[in-house]
Structures are given as structure tokens and as C-alpha cells.
Amino acid sequence: MNELTRASLAELIGTFILVLVGAGAVASNQGVAVAALAHGIILASIVYTYGHISGA
Structure with missing residues (x-):
């Protein structure tokens, strides 16, 4: 690939x-606080997981 x-x-x-x-x-x-926290945590997790692949 x-x-x-x-x-x-x-x-x-x-x-x-x-x-x-x-x-x-x-x-x-x-x-709103829970929604914002969920977005922040998942975004950090995604960047940590896939950052080396996509260059994030």
C-alpha cells in the first residue's frame, strides 16, 4: 500500500x-462540557494513533 x-x-x-x-x-x-470533552479526548487519541501515518 x-x-x-x-x-x-x-x-x-x-x-x-x-x-x-x-x-x-x-x-x-x-x-456542552461533556460534548466538548469527548471531542477533545477523541481528537487527541486519533492524532496519537494515526498521526505518524497521516502527518497530523
Whole structure:
């Protein structure tokens, strides 16, 4: 698998996870702080996991 394909796949997976967790946090109706915290934690996790692949 070439580098562009790997980076694109990492971006696709990362975006999917961010939207899934973010929408779930908002839909849980726990408040703005919980939604913001969920977005921040998942974004940090995605960058830590896929950053070396996509160059984030």
C-alpha cells in the first residue's frame, strides 16, 4: 500500500471515529462540557494513533 493510500485511509478512519463519538456525545444530552470533552479526548487519541501515518 503506498503512502498516499495509507494517509487517506487514516484520515477516513479518524474522521469516522470523530464524527461517531462526537455525535454520540451530543446525542447523549449530557451538556456542552461533556460534548466538548469527548471531542477533545477523541481528537487527541486519533492524532496519537494515526498521526505518524497521516502527518497530523
